[in-house]
Amino acid sequence: xxxxxxxxxxxxxxxxxxxxELDASTAGEFHxxxxxxxxxxxxELVIRAEQLGxxxxxxxxxxxxxxxxxxxxxxxxxxxxxEPVARTIRLAGFDHSIDLVDA
Amino acid sequence: xxQTKVLILDERRDVPPGLAKALDAVGAETHxxxxxxxxxxxxxxxxxxxxxxxxxxxxPHTVRSVARRLADEGQQPTVVAYADRDLHLLDxxxxxxxxxxIPPFHPVLVEARxxxxxxxxxxxxxxxxxxxxxxxxxxxxxxEIGREIQLGFLPDALPxxxxxxIRVRFRPARTVAGDFYDVFELVNRRRxxxxxxxxxxxGVGAALFMALIRSLLRHTAEQSGLQNLIAxxxxxxxxxxxxxxxxIPVVGATPxxxxxxxxxxxxxxxxxxxxxxxxxxxxxLDPVTGNLVYINGGHNPPVLVSGSxxxxxxxQPTGPAVGVMPDCTFSLGYAQISPGDTLFIYTDGVTxxxxxxxxxxxxxxLLEQLTxxxxxxxxxxxxxxxxxxxxxxxxxxxxxxxxxxxxWRAPAKTAx
Numbered sequence: 001x002x003x004x005x006x007x008x009x010x011x012x013x014x015x016x017x018x019x020x021e022l023d024a025s026t027a028g029e030f031h032x033x034x035x036x037x038x039x040x041x042x043x044e045l046v047i048r049a050e051q052l053g054x055x056x057x058x059x060x061x062x063x064x065x066x067x068x069x070x071x072x073x074x075x076x077x078x079x080x081x082x083e084p085v086a087r088t089i090r091l092a093g094f095d096h097s098i099d100l101v102d103a
Numbered sequence: 104x105x106q107t108k109v110l111i112l113d114e115r116r117d118v119p120p121g122l123a124k125a126l127d128a129v130g131a132e133t134h135x136x137x138x139x140x141x142x143x144x145x146x147x148x149x150x151x152x153x154x155x156x157x158x159x160x161x162x163p164h165t166v167r168s169v170a171r172r173l174a175d176e177g178q179q180p181t182v183v184a185y186a187d188r189d190l191h192l193l194d195x196x197x198x199x200x201x202x203x204x205i206p207p208f209h210p211v212l213v214e215a216r217x218x219x220x221x222x223x224x225x226x227x228x229x230x231x232x233x234x235x236x237x238x239x240x241x242x243x244x245x246x247e248i249g250r251e252i253q254l255g256f257l258p259d260a261l262p263x264x265x266x267x268x269i270r271v272r273f274r275p276a277r278t279v280a281g282d283f284y285d286v287f288e289l290v291n292r293r294r295x296x297x298x299x300x301x302x303x304x305x306g307v308g309a310a311l312f313m314a315l316i317r318s319l320l321r322h323t324a325e326q327s328g329l330q331n332l333i334a335x336x337x338x339x340x341x342x343x344x345x346x347x348x349x350x351i352p353v354v355g356a357t358p359x360x361x362x363x364x365x366x367x368x369x370x371x372x373x374x375x376x377x378x379x380x381x382x383x384x385x386x387x388l389d390p391v392t393g394n395l396v397y398i399n400g401g402h403n404p405p406v407l408v409s410g411s412x413x414x415x416x417x418x419q420p421t422g423p424a425v426g427v428m429p430d431c432t433f434s435l436g437y438a439q440i441s442p443g444d445t446l447f448i449y450t451d452g453v454t455x456x457x458x459x460x461x462x463x464x465x466x467x468x469l470l471e472q473l474t475x476x477x478x479x480x481x482x483x484x485x486x487x488x489x490x491x492x493x494x495x496x497x498x499x500x501x502x503x504x505x506x507x508x509x510x511w512r513a514p515a516k517t518a519x
Contacts, residue, residue, distance in 0.1 A: 024304060024306075057303040057382075060303055061304050061380070064427050068375070068376070091382070091402075092380075092382060092423060092424040093423020094424075094427075096423065
């Protein structure tokens with residue numbers, strides 16, 4: 001599945017929908033979208049990951065950037081991640097700074 | 104000579120009949136445009152030409168803009184100004200470096216001028232190719248130097264305590280790598296540090312952080328080793344046989360904790376903005392007892408493969424990846440390696456290796472292959488290598504691959 005990232009902002013809640021694989025070749029695009037969400041003053045970032053097939057270490061790194069860019073006060077949730085994606089996030093211990101929901 | 108392709112530039116798309124006839128006579132392919140046509144053309148729409156014939160009534164500035172626009176498309180036509188009457192209009196063009204054509208437009212003379220243009224354009228193109236190639240070569244050479252320097256951050260040789268077999272496979276996906284491994288002696292050679300780590304992402308950035316993280320880990324561990332030995336002695340412990348009976352090895356735990364916690368706080372203090380982190384397994388082994396104390400910082404769980412047929416044991420994370428969270432806790436994990444056992448430590452390049460159809464090698468297949476493998480040291484790595492390349496087939500290796508096998512040879516009588 002080709003990578004696709006979509007951003008919606010509703011009532012200061014930014015929702016980014018990810019499809020395909022988040023890796024070194026696609027992290028830049030995701031990163032830009034997070035920048036837009038932060039620029040719009042979102043107070044919560046919801047990452048819909050139901051259709052995300054793979055998260056590489058470069059993808060994990062882009063979650064670190066998301067955390068930094070949004071600021072500490074912003075809740076970041078990854079929703080509906082598949083078992084391998086959730087496992088990658090948990091393994092690195094990132095489930096402490098990012099909420100894994102319905103994973 | 105290949106067919107000459109000519110772009111004639113004129114505000115009225117008008118070509119003097121004598122010139123048109125001469126061009127036709129020498130078999131040149133001509134296109135006639137206004138400067139506006141060229142400047143407004145979308146990329147890739149302009150024909151490739153070797154000569155740009157500009158009417159002398161155009162300003163040299165306009166002609167230069169058109170030439171620059173063609174250069175953006177990778178074309179280097181020679182500019183030739185022509186006039187049919189007012190020869191003084193050529194002055195500005197000739198001063199600006201253009202060639203010129205004046206009537207009568209005799210075919211042999213026009214052909215000779217176009218041949219010069221063609222050769223000139225060819226030469227320019229060759230020069231550009233040579234320059235681009237030279238630039239590429241110099242990048243490649245720099246990368247190659249980077250690779251050699253990076254190899255210096257890996258151990259020259261692996262220590263081999265009695266009855267232990269330690270072997271490594273290290274295969275970067277690119278010239279430089281984010282993976283690394285290290286094996287070194289600690290606490291007056293009574294302990295062995297075993298490190299396998301993976302800096303996130305790949306390429307040059309990961310390679311630079313690899314050098315930093317490896318140095319911080321090793322330096323800190325080596326520096327705190329001696330203090331720890333002294334501390335143990337002051338506590339009245341007799342190093343050596345007393346530890347055989349102790350379930351939890353303490354010697355070696357201090358350098359281990361100092362190294363990982365110190366590296367984490369250094370990275371989060373100084374480099375947090377860059378967003379690089381490493382997952383790592385850092386174990387400290389007592390080769391005499393087989394006691395292993397370790398920190399697994401967000402790394403793929405190493406597998407302890409039993410020599411006696413017991414199910415494999417996974418050494419799960421005891422803390423997060425190193426370098427992102429400033430005040431996190433790293434706990435110590437403990438494991439007991441027995442004679443005949445093998446500890447297999449690897450990076451995600453193994454489990455995330457992909458087949459031609461995009462499937463991942465995965466942990467299940469890894470465990471299956473590890474338990475199936477007959478050999479334990481080098482042979483185990485050979486077996487895993489074989490399993491991996493069979494799985495991957497013709498697909499390209501996308502991530503660094505590191506595998507370390509730490510095997511304690513069973514005593515000769517049980518091996519027989």
